[in-house]
Amino acid sequence: MNTLKLVVVSAGLSQPSSTRLLADRLAEATRQSLGDAGRPVDVRVVELRDLATDVANNMVTGFPSAALREALEAITEADGVIAVTPIFTASYSGLFKSFFDVIDNTALTGKPVLIAATGGTARHSLALEHAVRPLFGYLRAIVVPTAVYAASEDWGTAGDDRTDGLASRITRAAEELAGLMGGRAATTEPAETVVPFEQQLAALRSA
Numbered sequence: 386m387n388t389l390k391l392v393v394v395s396a397g398l399s400q401p402s403s404t405r406l407l408a409d410r411l412a413e414a415t416r417q418s419l420g421d422a423g424r425p426v427d428v429r430v431v432e433l434r435d436l437a438t439d440v441a442n443n444m445v446t447g448f449p450s451a452a453l454r455e456a457l458e459a460i461t462e463a464d465g466v467i468a469v470t471p472i473f474t475a476s477y478s479g480l481f482k483s484f485f486d487v488i489d490n491t492a493l494t495g496k497p498v499l500i501a502a503t504g505g506t507a508r509h510s511l512a513l514e515h516a517v518r519p520l521f522g523y524l525r526a527i528v529v530p531t532a533v534y535a536a537s538e539d540w541g542t543a544g545d546d547r548t549d550g551l552a553s554r555i556t557r558a559a560e561e562l563a564g565l566m567g568g569r570a571a572t573t574e575p576a577e578t579v580v581p582f583e584q585q586l587a588a589l590r591s592a
């Protein structure tokens with residue numbers, strides 16, 4: 386069985402970054418879920434912080450740098466994508482949006498995508514539903530039902546360990562993504578030969 390490709394896009398700006406931390410936890414949970422199903426996965430992380438000037442230059446020149454082209458190609462070839470943004474001014478960050486503005490608008494068509502975000506306040510969690518999900522809907526990606534939002538209060542044991550806490554939301558979203566990635570790969574593998582029903586019937590009659 387061929388190794389699946391998972392690309393993780395993190396738009397965090399701080400170092401260390403809570404956005405990257407969330408992205409890593411989602412990637413690990415997805416790897417584990419696929420591993421449990423006997424599907425090995427190759428994980429590649431794209432840190433948009435390192436590509437910020439390349440993205441801006443692409444917007445004004447129309448051409449990607451070698452590093453940006455490589456990141457865009459990795460996404461185009463991926464079996465699944467995890468896209469995580471910090472919430473800035475009640476929406477995705479400008480860098481996150483600009484990156485998905487320069488990607489070919491067919492690159493994500495039919496591709497399973499898990500969306501997630503970090504924010505200072507839990508009150509902005511619906512930015513995932515009113516901003517991030519429509520962005521990927523426009524790009525015709527298949528966005529998993531569970532979007533994961535981590536506010537400052539979700540980190541640490543109190544928020545993380547509850548049954549509806551961050552850890553369980555990460556597991557649920559990762560299992561949804563792993564299911565779609567496994568299913569998508571299965572459909573690209575050679576199909577079993579199906580003998581038409583009339584032929585099966587004819588074989589029975591002549592037996």
Ligand SMILES: Cc1cc2nc3c(=O)[nH]c(=O)nc-3n(C[C@H](O)[C@H](O)[C@H](O)COP(=O)(O)O)c2cc1C
Nearest residue numbers: 397398399402403404472473474475503504505506
């Ligand atoms: C310019 C700016 C605007 C922000 N606006 C919001 C906001 O509207 N809502 C919110 O919940 N957090 C907001 N935040 C907080 C960040 O979303 C939060 O700190 C995020 O987790 C930072 O991610 P990072 O650690 O990966 O850089 C803002 C932060 C900055 C720098």
